[in-house]
Amino acid sequence: MLAILTPSGNLVAPSPLEPDVVRRLYRAMVFARTYDRKGTALQKQGRLATYASFEGQEAAQVGSAAALEPEDWMVASYRDAAAMWMQGYPLELLFAGRTGDERGGSPPAHVPVLPPSITVGGHMVHAVGLAWAARLRGERRVAITYFGDGATSEGDFHEAMNFAAVFNTPCVFFCQNNGWAISLPREEQTKSETIAQKAIAYGMPGVQVDGNDLLAVYAATEEALARARANEGPTLIEAVTYRIGPHTTADDPARYRAGTLTDEWRQRDPLERVRLFLSERELWTAEWQEEIEAAAASEIDRAIGLAEEMVPLGPGDVFASMYADLPRHLRLQQAENMAGWG
């Protein structure tokens, strides 16, 4: 398992990033955690629909996304808000999606991020196609896809990996093995010792990395992206991490796992070790921490405000994006819906 920064904040290998960049990414992780906790809180207040927390997975998402170029494609899932935000997905749209508004799925034209995939497993093949299209069109960009340990059991994972390897498409498969797929522990998801070794089935390199280690995640992703960009083919990365919270706000983890396990993983917190690293180098102070948390909170509040102030979609909007040009039967249905019923 690739590791660079230990839980106590020590380097066991050279850092791939300058300290000031690490500091910037620490700030992003703090932002992500603030967002995430706010998400759960808002759901409890009834202001969001079901929310899927990624607490504990901040290093995996921020570290990997930090290695991307702005034009690289990202195809991620419901639990990957931090990665999507890193790649430019506007915060207010992430919130809007969570309130149950379709406009949350519509990032600006320059943001190469698909709306989050709610189906498990189905989206990885999309990254293969996007990467392929980029190559055929002579674009330099590559594609990264994020998915969980559970998603590796779906047939579509297999087909995605196989197509990627056979056609040598420039893409990166980034698995956050967070120990659980709802209530199913990783050990019962598959009998392979690691997720990374699944790459062998496709003649693809696979690497396991400490997913709570920002620097290791960055290094592994950067190397995989470089391979992809050099047309040397796809890579599977397994980031070993842990879902600290429930599967979603609708889930009760007490039904299937011991709290002690979660406590153990809290000891390997992805933020704390970076804080220690920065602190050691006098790049962290308690005041700065307060400052970035406050800045995060206010930016997040702004985004929530924007999401909640969106004029609600009307009865005609259900139809408005079904086709480029609405066929007649849909125009009729739309008119009927807009007319209402006494």
Next chain:
Amino acid sequence: MLAILTPSGNLVAPSPLEPDVVRRLYRAMVFARTYDRKGTALQKQGRLATYASFEGQEAAQVGSAAALEPEDWMVASYRDAAAMWMQGYPLELLFAGRTGDERGGSPPAHVPVLPPSITVGGHMVHAVGLAWAARLRGERRVAITYFGDGATSEGDFHEAMNFAAVFNTPCVFFCQNNGWAISLPREEQTKSETIAQKAIAYGMPGVQVDGNDLLAVYAATEEALARARANEGPTLIEAVTYRIGPHTTADDPARYRAGTLTDEWRQRDPLERVRLFLSERELWTAEWQEEIEAAAASEIDRAIGLAEEMVPLGPGDVFASMYADLPRHLRLQQAENMAGWG
């Protein structure tokens, strides 16, 4: 790659079978080849629908099936007639299926072989379920499933392998890597160096065996079956072989492969090396060869006769096996079909 009997008929490892058993299996391979050539010939005469030849794959099918117990489940594909016949599937039913008669899919009650799967990939999961049911019911039997190199690309292969390993079901995955999936060569089907190594993705043992080597195939299968029976879990076997004929009688291999390749593989004929082995031990004579070929031909003719003499299914029979008890709408449709139209 596991090998025991070389193309020149020499043992490079001890034979797992007594010479007289080898002689019996040689006879079975001769039978299989006679059947197969007859199948192609009959199709050319218009007496069978599309036929899928397995010439070159006789050792893979006969050697593996020979290791089964009579009550072991078999779930195989359209190209596995020899294996199915070895496990008790009546020859006349194999022919009947090929003429386009549903009764070909109905083996006698004591034959634990499902009708051949025409969809590629979908049937391997069935073997997992059958094996699982056997274990839950306290039966000693195990399940074997046959499939091709192409089938390993389907998502269902992946799900089958994963479920089998996770639930430790007593089954054997037997892949005949015959070099082609219709026109796609094995090298473009997947970038993994071997099919066998795909087992690593599931924490399952995988073994590659010379599929044209009757003895090696037998040994590998027998070991996998023993593991399954001892509840030590499933195994993937890759039998490396070659499809000498076209994909089916509707296919023209000249469109996609060089004849020289096929000629090379003819040098590794699965029957010839066993003949040399037997001949060396004075267990083979030209007269005996004639005798078993003639016996095969007459048995095959008998079976064709039976298949062709089956009273054709009538208009009511389309409905007869749709449900245990026909619901009303089907009874009405059945009556309508039987009444005919002026």
Next chain:
Amino acid sequence: MTVRNIAQAINDALDLALGKDEAVVVFGEDVGRTGGVFRVTDGLREQYGAERVIDSPVAESGIVGVGFGMAVGGLRPVLELQFMGFSYPAYDQIINHVARIRNRSRHRFSAPLVIRIPYGGGIGAAEHHSESMEAIYTHIPGLKVLVPSTPYDAKGLLLAAIEDPDPVVYLEPIRLYRAVKEDVPDEWYTLPIGAARVEREGDDVTLITWGAMTKETRQAADLLADEDISAEVIDLRSLVPLDLETLVESVGRTGRAVVIHEAPRTSGFGGEVVASVQEECLFSLASPILRVTGWDTVFPLKRSEHHYLPSASRIAAAARRTLES
């Protein structure tokens, strides 16, 4: 008798089936440890063990394909697919294998299994969690398709499905899981498969529906009653086989009908109902048979659900329209 909601009635049926027949196994994602995402299988793993109430890896085709093998091998699997929007990866196994093995083998093999699928919207869920795609299952020869709408029916139909020698797709209306309660017998009982239930008698117009939309349809009947329009409400309960006699009797009498479903209109099961009914009753019809359905759009997210789901007033408006001619 115990007062049960639909989720509890299904749980009770599974409990009885597991208790009665060793061949019954429950298999699906999260059905064990956590009792299913809707808690429908709550407590069953504790009682019957992890060998019979089995948590599956995330792989729907595998669940159905492995379940198929189990059924052919002599078990009686009750499979769960977590939401209808996640049932599609299993469609191939269902149509090409589950529904065909009896015919393919001329009765030599069969696949007596039940596939439970929660379906329908109205709970403000994420994308793919609100689908009503029953029509694509009703179009598969060899299956039976059931949709209960009451606790009593839910239990009796599920036990009938488990006893049935052929594969059954059993659809559970999500927004009714806990919305309806009634006395449900504690013992084993089955309801006939293929029999609709006249939920309310009426003379002026027949409202035909199933599953979750029974609620809005009943409400529409109330609205109509206020206007002295007497609506008969029929809950199909079984889509395949369809109880055409009950429909024909009713529409033959009322001369007017509205079919209501939540699924998109085009090629929804409503088309089948209309086509079959008009074939038998054309000359009794005083008005075209109307359909009130979901739109031919994606089921919207939480904030727009009310713009999609057929409402009682929309149903009542259609019923009134049939009375205009």
Next chain:
Amino acid sequence: MTVRNIAQAINDALDLALGKDEAVVVFGEDVGRTGGVFRVTDGLREQYGAERVIDSPVAESGIVGVGFGMAVGGLRPVLELQFMGFSYPAYDQIINHVARIRNRSRHRFSAPLVIRIPYGGGIGAAEHHSESMEAIYTHIPGLKVLVPSTPYDAKGLLLAAIEDPDPVVYLEPIRLYRAVKEDVPDEWYTLPIGAARVEREGDDVTLITWGAMTKETRQAADLLADEDISAEVIDLRSLVPLDLETLVESVGRTGRAVVIHEAPRTSGFGGEVVASVQEECLFSLASPILRVTGWDTVFPLKRSEHHYLPSASRIAAAARRTLES
């Protein structure tokens, strides 16, 4: 103009599209080296190279899912699924992703791709090679579904599908591939999507069909003509969107209609046609609209195909029945 059969007309359309637009790629099992199992893509790989006419591993979900990514990424993939019976593993990708990305992203992303699927029976093929499951695709909001039955339409509709900004399922009637020949223009032309074709005019009864069954329907019209019954034959060509106006005009005039398809009856697309037409034309109907369809059974193997496929005489008998009332 060149005389072409349907397979050649499709090949010609693909050739033109590959030649005209670099974004077009052809992707599927055996489409390259061997030109497809029906030789529909013959010669294209030689001409446009293996980078644009791509032989896929055997994985239908992957083909559509990767094709989806290609389309979102700016290509115009024309995907081939080898037979309709092998299209089901891709159903999830089609309904959950291909058909939804435009709505999911409010027009920000779209998936302009074409999925070609040979369908239908009558060639004595093996199991799963004879399916007609168009209805399950017509029930997916966000798709268009086309079914040509002549070489001219095949080319014009395929080019329209390739130009279309939204995903199109394009169904190719296997037994007509080489059964019909006609003059087909050599240049690029498109036909409107959503327009039926009145294949033959008539006054007494409207026969509505599409795809492969146009042949038997025409034959039935001939049989009826011998009895002085004048049948109008309508080839829908586009199932979604449906050209309801043309149907309503015709049935409004004839007062009688038969819908003919090869798929199983229950929840077949015929139900949709009947339901929509009766809603508009009830008071013009002199007889119930009848359906002549495949049975609610598995499509049989070679020796029993004739017991399944709707025949001209069965269609004619139904038409006569509509004239009895």
